Amino acid sequence: MHGVKRVQYSKEVLEARKQRDQARLKDYLALYEQVFQKRKNKDFSQDAFDSTTNILRMNPELYTIWNYRRNVMTNGIFPASDPSKVNDILSDDLSLTFALLKEHPKVYWIWSHRMWCLEHVPDGPTDDQLKGWKTTNWKKELFVVEKMLDADARNFMAWNYRRYILGNMDPPPPPSAELTYTTKKIEANFSNFSAWHQRSRVLMSLWKEGKLDEKTSKQTEFELVQNAMYTDPDDQSVWIYHAWLIDAGEDTALLRREITSIQELLDEQPDSKCTVYGVACPIQEAHFGEAFGQLGP
Template identity: 60%
Template sequence: MHGVKRVKHTPEQLAAKKVKEQAKIAEYVALSDEVLAKKAANDWSLEAFELTTRMLQINPEFYTVWNYRRNILLKGIFPASSPAEINDRLTDDLNMTTAALKIHPKVYWIWNHRRWCLENVPDGPSPDDVNGWRKKNWDREMFVVDKMLDADSRNFHAWSYRRYVLAGMPVSRPETAELAYTKRKIEANFSNFSAWHQRTKLLASLWASGKLDYAKSKEDEFELVRDAMYTDPNDQSVWIYHRWLMGEGDDARVLEREIGIVQELLDEQPDSKWCMESLVYYKRMQLRKHAEAVDAERLTEECRHLLRELVLLDPARRARYEEIEKQL
C-alpha cells in the first residue's frame, strides 16, 4: 500500500509466522471436525453449544454450524428451560451476533440468526405484559440497525433487516417516521440506493392507504430527486427512483415537464449518459402513451440522435442502443 512502510522480515521470522499459521489452521480443522462429529451424533448438549460459539466466532459464514446451534437450542436447551431462561439465552445470542456484525456487517448468516432469535422470544414476563420481552427485544433491534446504518448507510443487508424489523414489531413504528428517516439518509448521501428503495416501499403503502396526500407528496418527491439529479447526474440510483416516480407516464403534463428538466440538465452536462438514456426512455414513453398529442416524427429522430450519441459515449453497450433504435 502507498505510504505504508514495508517491513522486511528475517527468514527466522517468516518461518515462525508460517508455523503459527499452520497451528491456527490445525486448530480450526480440529474444532470443525469436533463440531461436525457432535452434530452427526445428534448431540444437543451445552458443551456442543459452546463449541458452536467458538466455531462461529472464527468463521461466521459456516451456515451448517448456525443450523446446528439452533437445533441444540430447540432440542436440548429450551425444553429444560423456563420462559425467562429462554429469553435470556436468546438475548445472549443477539448480543453475540451484534458483536459479530461489527466485524462482519455483510454476512447473511449472522443477520439470519438474529431473525430466528427474535421469532423465538417467548411472551412474558407476566400476564399483564404479554409482549414485554418481545417488545423490548424488537425495539432494541431498531437501535442496532440504526447503528449499523450509521456505520454504513448503504449496507443492503441492514436495510433488508430493517424492513423485516419494521414489519414484525409488536408496536408498529409510524410509516411517516420511517419516511423522514429515509429522507435524512438520502440527503446525507444521494447515492444511497437502498434508502431510495426503502422510500418506494413506504410511499406506495402510504398512498395506497390514503395516509399521505398523493398529489402533493409526489410533487415533493420530484423536487427531492431533482436536487439529487443536479447534485450528481451520473448516479444511477437517482435515475431509477425518478423512473419509479414517473410510473407509466400517464400524466402527459408531468411527462413533458420532466423531459424538459432532464434536457436542461443535459445542456449543462452534455456527457451525462443517464440524462441521455432517460430522455430516450421518456420520449419513447410519449410515443407510446401520447402519440396523438406529440410530433412523432420529431420525437423519433431525437431518440435516434441520442442513441447514436450514447453509442459513442458508452460503446460497451452499443448493441443495446442499436437494438432500441431498431424498435423505434
C-alpha cells in the same frame, strides 16, 4: 497501495507469524471435526452448544452449524429452562451475532439467526412480561440495524433486516419516521440505492392505504430527486428512482415538465450518459401518449 510505505519484516517475524497461523488452523480443524461429530451424534448438550459458539466465532459462514446450534437450543437447552432463562439465552445470542456482524456485516446466516432468535422469544409467565420482552427486543433491533447502517449505509442485508423489524414492531413507528430516515440517508449519499428503494416501498404503501396524497407527495419527491440529479448527474440510483416516479406517463403534464427539466440538465452536462438516458425515458413516454391522443397540441 500507492503512497503507503511497504513494511519489511524479518525472517524471524515472518516465521513466527507462519507458526501462529498454522496453530490457529490446527485448532480450527480439530474443533470443526469435534462439532460435526457432535452433530452426527445428535448431541444437544450445553457442551455442544458451547462448541458451536467457539467455531462460529472463528467462521460465522458455517450455516450448517447455525442450524445445529438452533437444534441444540430447541431440543436440549430450552426444554430444561424456564421462560426467563430462555429469554436470557436468546439475548445472549443477539449479543453474539451483533459482535460477529461488526466484522462480517454481509453474512446472511448471522442476520438469519437474529431473526430466529426474535421469533422464539418465549411466552412469559405473565402477559405483561411477555409483552415487555418482545417490545424491548424489537426496539433494540431497530437501534442495532441503525448502527449497522451508520457503518455502511448501503448494506442491502441491513436494509432487508430493517424492513423485517419494522414489519414486526407492535405498534410500528409512524411511516413519516421512515421517510425522515431515508431522507437522511439519501442526502448523506445520493448513491444509496437501498435507501431510495426503501423510500419507494414506504411511499407505495402510504399511497395504497390512502394515508398520503400521491400527487402532492410526488411533487416533493421530484424536488428531492432533481436536487440529486444536479449534484451527481451520473448516479444511476437517482435515475432509477426518477424512472419509478414517472410511473409510465400517466400524468402528461408531469412528463412535459420532466422533459424540459432534464433537457436543461443535459445542456449543462452534455457528456452525461445517465442524463441522456433520463431525458429519453420521458420522451418515449410522451411519444407513446401522443400516439393515443393523450397529450394534444
